[in-house]
Amino acid sequence: MMIIRPIRQDDLVDLTNMAVNAGVGFTSLPANEELLQQRLDAAEKAFNSGDNHEENQSYLFVLEDTSNGHICGVCGIESALGQDSPWYNYHLGTLVHASPSLNVYGKSRTLTLSNDHTDCSELCTLFLDAGYRHSKNGSLLSKSRFMFIASQKQRFNHRIIAEMRGVSDEQGNSPFWDGLGAHFFSMPFSRADYLSGLGNKAFIAELMPKLPIYTNLLKDSVQEVIGKVHQNTAPALNMLEQEGFANLGYVDIFDGGPTIEANIKHIRAVNESEQVQIRVDDEASQADSPSETFLIANEQVADFRCTLFNLCQSQLSVESGNEGDSVGESEGSQTTVLTIPSSLSSALKITDGDHVRIVALKPKPSA
Numbered sequence: 001m002m003i004i005r006p007i008r009q010d011d012l013v014d015l016t017n018m019a020v021n022a023g024v025g026f027t028s029l030p031a032n033e034e035l036l037q038q039r040l041d042a043a044e045k046a047f048n049s050g051d052n053h054e055e056n057q058s059y060l061f062v063l064e065d066t067s068n069g070h071i072c073g074v075c076g077i078e079s080a081l082g083q084d085s086p087w088y089n090y091h092l093g094t095l096v097h098a099s100p101s102l103n104v105y106g107k108s109r110t111l112t113l114s115n116d117h118t119d120c121s122e123l124c125t126l127f128l129d130a131g132y133r134h135s136k137n138g139s140l141l142s143k144s145r146f147m148f149i150a151s152q153k154q155r156f157n158h159r160i161i162a163e164m165r166g167v168s169d170e171q172g173n174s175p176f177w178d179g180l181g182a183h184f185f186s187m188p189f190s191r192a193d194y195l196s197g198l199g200n201k202a203f204i205a206e207l208m209p210k211l212p213i214y215t216n217l218l219k220d221s222v223q224e225v226i227g228k229v230h231q232n233t234a235p236a237l238n239m240l241e242q243e244g245f246a247n248l249g250y251v252d253i254f255d256g257g258p259t260i261e262a263n264i265k266h267i268r269a270v271n272e273s274e275q276v277q278i279r280v281d282d283e284a285s286q287a288d289s290p291s292e293t294f295l296i297a298n299e300q301v302a303d304f305r306c307t308l309f310n311l312c313q314s315q316l317s318v319e320s321g322n323e324g325d326s327v328g329e330s331e332g333s334q335t336t337v338l339t340i341p342s343s344l345s346s347a348l349k350i351t352d353g354d355h356v357r358i359v360a361l362k363p364k365p366s367a
Contacts, residue, residue: 001067001347002137004144004297004306006047007040007060007074014062014071015040018127028076028125030194046079047302051154056083059148060125061304063141065132066347072132073141076125077148079156082118088208089114089163089259092227092249095212110212111180111226114250117259121149123162126236136293136308139361142239144306146269147297151357158264161250162240165233166257167225176256179222184208193254208253227251227258242363243268269295273359276316276336280352284315284339293361296340298348305348308361315339 007015012033019031030036043060056079063073081087090111098105123145128138149156168174168189177189184207185192215223227247229237237260244266250259264270273295290312297306317337338358350356 001307001343002135002140003064003066003347004061004075004140004304005064006302006304007043007062009040009044011062011071012037012040015074018071018074018129021129022127029074029127032194043076047304051152056080057155061144061148063128063132063137073128073137074125075123075127075141075145077145077156078122078124081120081122081161082115086115086206087118088253089117090213090251090253090256091116092251093212095214109215111215111251112212113208113210113253116250117159117161117261119157120159120161120261121156121264123160123240136361138235139239140295140306140308142236143243143269143295143361144297146243146267147273147295147306147357147359148304149264149267150270150273150359151297151299152301153264153270156264159261160264160267161259161261162245163252163259164237164257165230166252166255167228167230168255174255175221175225177254179219180213180256181208181254189254196254222256226256229257233257268363269359273357274336275299275355275357276338278345278350278352278354278356279337279339280342280345281339282341284341294358295361296344296348296356296358298350298354298356300349303349307344307347309340309344311338311358 015036016031016033019029019036022029022031039058039060042058046057046059049055049057059077059079061075062071063075064071091114093110093112095108095110096106097108123142126142128141149160166174166176172190172193174189174193177192181192182189215226237258240260243262245260245262247258247260250261251257252259291310293308294311295306296309298304315338317339318334319337320334338356345351348356
């Protein structure tokens, strides 16, 4: 079974190996064991913290193959950006130059250094080993974060962003950096990207020009990659767009990749997720009725667990509550009950009568 859980101290070796495999351009997962240990320590602190979203907490989750204990994926959430140092990106804007007397009218795209995403929450650090990029593992890894957010909304800002990896070649060269950033720093993109992963992003950004940059002054090869994603990132971008994220004109200052965003209440998996009560029964029939893949997660923090399961309608029932039932359930109320096997309840660290959150893995097709 593939299970999402909070990262632990004994995951450092696997995390380091994933950082090496991620390669250049993966800013939030640099191949530096000391920094990764710091991220692990910060995650441990976050999962044991209070629910004040105004103080940045760095949550880090791993995907574990329980059949062999292998850690094959990692994903994260930052609760409030720009609390420790300024958060920078470029905003794509438009400047109009016009002279009615000369019958001249022109529009130019510009890049302006911005701190607009300060205090936003961020989806980050998404990486899955190549050997596990199948069987919906990527969807589980990415969307499990929405299950955590749905049950812990008070920990996060209403505005959530995701920086998408920009275009670079197999050698790690970035056309955007070579055409813009490299003019202000005597270092290659790989070095700048590594330094930003070490926490020096603000320092590098402060050396960038503060006035708007006219994109038409850049080479065509540079203009073409602004707001575009790395070919390996395209599936992740498509997945987040289906969940309600949109590109509002922000790009990364290093590789020009897009920063997409959504209001927490407009994220499909958060908005459509449903709390249900669990009944554990290994003898219950699951046959006949068609099944659909769902995400299922407990509502814990330090012991958060999430996985996929095939839901048959026969597993769901609506039962009337009686006086003295669970807190918040009055006489005559109705409760949705989901019947699952003990193997799933054990993996999720839940018992009979507990509540979990479920949602369909994929959005319903548009009518």
